[in-house]
Structures are given as structure tokens and as C-alpha cells.
Amino acid sequence: MSILSKLGETAICLKAGRVTLPYPAQAQPVPEKFRGRPIFDASKCIGCAGCANNCPAREILVFDVCQEIRILKYLGRRCTYCGRCADVCPEKAITMSQEFENGTNRIGDIGQRLELFMSTCQRCGRCFQEPSVLEQLKMKGYRFDDLQNERWIFRSQARLEGDALVDDVEIEVD
Amino acid sequence: MLKTLCQKMFGRSLWVYHANSGGCNGCDIEVLNVLTPYYDVERFGIKLVGSPRHADVMLCQGPAMRATAQALKRAYEAMPAPKLVFAIGSCACGGGVWFDSYSVLGPVEKIIPVNYYIPGCPPRPEAIIYGVAVALGLVDKKTATVQFKELELPIPRYHPQDLHGEGELVVYEKAEKV
Numbered sequence: 186m187s188i189l190s191k192l193g194e195t196a197i198c199l200k201a202g203r204v205t206l207p208y209p210a211q212a213q214p215v216p217e218k219f220r221g222r223p224i225f226d227a228s229k230c231i232g233c234a235g236c237a238n239n240c241p242a243r244e245i246l247v248f249d250v251c252q253e254i255r256i257l258k259y260l261g262r263r264c265t266y267c268g269r270c271a272d273v274c275p276e277k278a279i280t281m282s283q284e285f286e287n288g289t290n291r292i293g294d295i296g297q298r299l300e301l302f303m304s305t306c307q308r309c310g311r312c313f314q315e316p317s318v319l320e321q322l323k324m325k326g327y328r329f330d331d332l333q334n335e336r337w338i339f340r341s342q343a344r345l346e347g348d349a350l351v352d353d354v355e356i357e358v359d
Numbered sequence: 360m361l362k363t364l365c366q367k368m369f370g371r372s373l374w375v376y377h378a379n380s381g382g383c384n385g386c387d388i389e390v391l392n393v394l395t396p397y398y399d400v401e402r403f404g405i406k407l408v409g410s411p412r413h414a415d416v417m418l419c420q421g422p423a424m425r426a427t428a429q430a431l432k433r434a435y436e437a438m439p440a441p442k443l444v445f446a447i448g449s450c451a452c453g454g455g456v457w458f459d460s461y462s463v464l465g466p467v468e469k470i471i472p473v474n475y476y477i478p479g480c481p482p483r484p485e486a487i488i489y490g491v492a493v494a495l496g497l498v499d500k501k502t503a504t505v506q507f508k509e510l511e512l513p514i515p516r517y518h519p520q521d522l523h524g525e526g527e528l529v530v531y532e533k534a535e536k537v
Contacts, residue, residue, distance in 0.1 A: 204397055205396060205399040206397060206398055208488050208489075209488065209492045209497055209498050212485070222502075225505075242449070242455070242456045242458070243459075262454075262466070262478065263449045263454050263456065263466075265455075265456055285483050287477070287501070288476070288490025289476055289490075289493070290474060290476070290494075290500070291476075292452060292476050293504055296505075299507045300506075300507060
């Protein structure tokens with residue numbers, strides 16, 4: 186009786202086959218939604234640095250070396266492949282590839298470095314820059330809205346001046 | 360040189376010691392997954408040992424923390440001389456998402472020298488096997504630094520010497536070619 190049960194177990198074991206994946210020789214396809222290493226497409230990138238602002242690990246760095254050239258560095262050491270840079274990119278220049286075999290002996294191999302040309306003013310050929318941070322935020326273009334009086338028109342301020350948003354709260358607008 | 364040293368010193372089998380210095384256990388589970396029959400790394404002679412004194416390779420997971428840095432250093436010093444260190448996961452390679460918090464010192468290479476890096480959060484079990492295979496010289500590494508440089512600027516740069524006056528007008532010659 187016991188011999189028969191052992192023979193039965195042997196039959197089950199023979200039917201099971203081999204489960205081990207012969208990995209480096211034969212690869213298995215990754216799942217469809219797998220996020221691997223992000224790939225930066227320099228021809229699409231406009232240098233808005235939205236990816237650098239949204240990276241939770243602060244691994245995308247932006248340097249302005251001169252007026253026309255902006256350098257975007259992806260270091261990739263502590264990248265968690267969350268895909269937020271690819272989500273926020275307005276030009277879809279960043280794609281999450283399915284590459285995961287990134288084992289290396291130099292940590293610099295993972296990095297990517299883009300030198301981007303930032304467009305300049307069409308009148309003078311220079312990049313334009315406002316003196317203070319507040320004025321840079323207000324900047325719309327290089328042309329005045331009100332050409333005769335040479336001043337800017339801010340539509341949002343005009344809306345706030347008319348009536349208060351809530352009755353009992355007064356919002357002061359200078 | 361490192362590759363030939365690997366093939367000479369670790370010709371038969373690697374015994375690995377599995378050191379977690381404060382990670383989230385994600386990479387631990389992937390490393391243990393590598394040791395299961397599905398991704399059987401004992402094909403390459405890799406065996407998990409419990410003490411750093413028996414080990415050739417240290418698999419580091421988690422960043423170097425303020426509390427565990429000394430223990431990690433002592434475990435590294437306890438290993439016998441031809442030794443390799445693998446940094447597995449984003450925390451060990453670069454410090455992780457909480458790289459700038461109080462208790463995290465940074466990547467493990469701040470404490471001990473690291474020979475091979477396997478990034479990922481966590482890396483897939485295949486990625487860990489691939490990193491080990493790169494170290495053993497079975498496969499070539501696939502990654503290389505990508506650099507993009509614009510050689511010719513699409514708009515000529517502004518040079519003040521190109522400005523010249525014609526009466527009351529100021530003419531910038533290169534801007535006309537745009």
C-alpha cells in the first residue's frame with residue numbers, strides 16, 4: 186500500500202516538470218504596465234523643468250549655464266520609477282521604458298544629460314529675464330499689452346477689484 | 360580588472376550575506392524571491408549564509424542610517440578579504456526618497472565601498488540576477504551614460520560687435536538672417 190502511494194507521488198512529480206526559469210539565457214516578457222527606466226527625448230523637450238519640480242526623489246536637476254543653454258541632468262541613483270515626470274511632461278518627452286536590467290559597476294551609467302537650447306527674444310536675439318522673481322512670474326511675453334501707455338494689463342487683478350468673493354471677508358488688493 | 364579578479368577569486372561559488380540597514384523590506388523580499396526554486400540562483404552556486412564571516416558577497420539593502428551605520432561597517436570588516444558589495448535598490452544606490460531626512464545618512468557607499476549597483480524600487484528578481492551575472496562575467500551590462508548636446512544653435516547668438524549704427528537706426532546684422 187505504501188509502495189503504491191510512493192509510486193503515485195513519483196507520477197505527480199514527473200508530471201509537474203521543471204519550474205526554474207533559465208533567466209539570463211531566456212528572458213520572460215515583463216508585464217504591460219511595468220515602469221522601467223525613464224527615457225528622455227531631447228528633440229521633444231522644451232526645458233520647462235516641470236519634471237524637476239515634481240520629482241519626489243529630487244533626481245532631475247536643471248542648470249542654466251548661459252542665456253541660451255539649459256542643462257537637464259537625470260542622475261537616476263535614487264529614482265523610484267514612480268512615473269510622475271512622465272505624467273507631468275507637457276510635450277510627452279519622457280517615456281517610462283520597460284528596461285529593468287540596469288545592473289552596473291559605475292553608478293554614472295544610469296544617468297542622462299541633456300543640453301537644451303532655450304529660445305530667445307525675436308527682436309533682439311537675447312533671452313529676456315526680469316530683475317526680480319515676482320516680475321518673472323508676472324511675465325507674459327516681451328510685448329506690452331497696452332501699447333500706447335506702455336503698461337501691462339492684468340486681467341486677474343481687474344476681476345478681484347470689482348466685488349469681494351465672500352460678503353463678510355474683505356480681500357485687499359493693492 | 361575587476362572582472363578578471365572576480366573570475367579568478369570567485370571561480371566556484373559565491374556565498375552571499377544579506378544585510379538590511381534600514382530599508383522597507385521590499386528589496387529583502389525580492390532577494391529572497393531570487394533564492395526560491397523559480398529563480399534558482401543556486402545554479403550559479405550562490406548560497407545564502409547567516410554570518411558575514413562565511414560570506415564572499417554582501418547584498419546591501421536600505422540606506423545608511425544613523426543607527427545602523429556602525430553595525431554595517433562592522434559587518435563589512437568581518438568579511439574575509441576578497442569581498443564584493445552589491446547595492447540593491449534605490450535606497451542603497453542613492454539614499455532613497457527620504458535621502459534628506461534626519462536619520463538617513465545617504466547611500467551605503469558613504470560607509471562601505473560598493474562594487475556593483477542594481478537600481479530599482481524594488482528591482483525585479485531578474486534585475487538582481489542580471490546584476491550578479493554582470494559581476495560573474497556571464498553577460499555584458501546594458502546601460503551606458505546618455506548625453507545629448509546641441510552642436511549648432513538654431514538661432515545665432517547675440518554678439519554686441521555685430522551691432523552698428525546707421526544714422527539713427529541700430530542694425531543687428533545676424534538677426535536679419537533668422
